Amino acid sequence: MTPAPAPPAAALAMTTMSTTTKTAPAPAAPAVPAKSSPGLLVKLACGAFAGITGTLIIYPIDMVKTRLQNQSTNQYRGMVDCFRTLVRTEGARGLYRGLAANLVGITPEKAIKLAVNDTVRARLAARLGVHEDKLPVAYGMLAGATAGMCQVVATCPMESAKINMQLAATRAVAGQPPKSLAQVVSELGIRGLYRGTAATLMRDVPFSIMFFPLHAWLKSQLAAPDGTVAFGSVFGSGLAAGWIAAGAVTPMDVIKTRLQAKAANAPAMSIRECFTTIVRNEGAGALFKGWLPRCMIVSPLFGITLLVYEAQQRYLSHIG
Template sequence: MSLPTTTASPETLVPTTAPTGLTKLVHKLLGGAVAGITGTLIIYPLDIVKTRLQNQRPNAQGVLPYRHGVDCFRQLIRHEGMRGVYRGLVPNLVGITPEKAIKLAVNDFTREWLAGRYLAPGQSESQLGPGYGMIAGATAGVCQVIVTNPMEIVKINMQVAGTTPGAPKPTAMGLVRQLGLRGLYRGTPATLLRDVPFSVVFFPTHAILKSQLADPLTGQTPFYGVFLSGMVAAFFAAGAVTPADVIKTRLQTSTKYHGVRDCFQDIVRNEGPQALFKGVLPRCCIVAPLFGIALLTYEAQQRWIGGKST
């Protein structure tokens, strides 16, 4: 007597390996975290130098504390040691994961939505025009500020704490309790003024440069091309929004200003227009490799999980 046979359907024989929406989100968070933490640990000393340069004010004799970035770093090491170089690192690392995940994921999601709505079937989002790229970047920038502002205000207040001799060094949790919810979002308009234009410039520029470096046969950009396009796009975007970054730093470390306009006028009147570009080179040198690493990691993760290329 023969046993009955059953024929398995192809669905039961081949396991489904396509990642779910939640799995994709986890991958993006992990990829952003690894890239952000690695990049931050390497370039954080430049970040604190940038903040000190932007926040310095002339003394009674009209002399600035630091002549340039190298002088600032030397004084930092001499007076505060390596601990001073990495002051404010922990809150920055805590904010890296959601900040990078939100910026990359929201831009990615918005581009997918725009492509599905405005492109013909079969066209990829890489064919979106620069205008759509700007919309996606602006959306990512707005969403990012919700997470970025509290993290940055704690980081900046810890970074400038060492500029007052003999003053007690604050802790991250101490600053959170001292500032409160309203204080943690001080300078939000200036942060929006910096991060939204940054994303509007950065993401479309990255997409254009990346497409120019793509293999003409496969259409896929090699990893070095992803890294270089991210570096160049971030360098120019960071330089373009440096005035907003200077204003944001001042607003978040002082209560003397009544808003973005008041801060802008005070800086130009007392220090000259050139003061709006204080720390521009350290800032560009910080942001460029950080975003190059983040995009490289994000791209590698997308290809590894079998998803689309960004």
């Protein structure tokens, strides 16, 4: 048989080039540097700004809540009646009495609460090797409890001053203006400002244990397939988690309000004494006085605060 002719050199070259082209790996895309998460100081600043924004919006409801929780009689027939009475007797400005004390205190309080929870969650997630949104519930509760314990340093004196300012008009001597913030703080002193610290802890730690993991879980349920969460979902998660957690700890909030509302020279009362006095004189239902305005305060406050906080975090991460 006649052997088949050898292929031309040009054909061999083309075949070699074709084979080389098919097997050569595609050039790797240039690596995009990972964007670092904002540091603790930046988180503190974001939390402070977010807290101030939320407080300015919902403060009048907070005034109504304090008046309802502090009444031992049926002076007000409900939230709406309390609001109308305040406006009629003290004017619209009366709804914002004590706002300065709240703004001064809410700055470190919200900064500490949000930043500590965020930081602890990040460190626990890094230690476990998971994403923050996938952090086990027990670890999320631990992060929330840590935030709740740390924030009491700012929360207790802020709320003591705020509550006494909110009640100043009801204690004013006829013909004299209500006491100023400086006068209230001076009368209370350091011990008075930190009255009710244990009750504040017993309210804020359980609140944070419930709120932060629930908020994180709701966000994860509302996340898109690629893991992104819309701002509306962040806000809605904050609303729902805040409402549930605030309602659950209302009894301790009532006790805390009663303890902090006592006059500066009044004898100290323990949590147990306050609890038994309320139940004995007003019934167990009194422990839930003001639960509706409290939920109406905390729910939008944390919804707005977390929305602003999340927006700041995303922006800083984007430009970082």
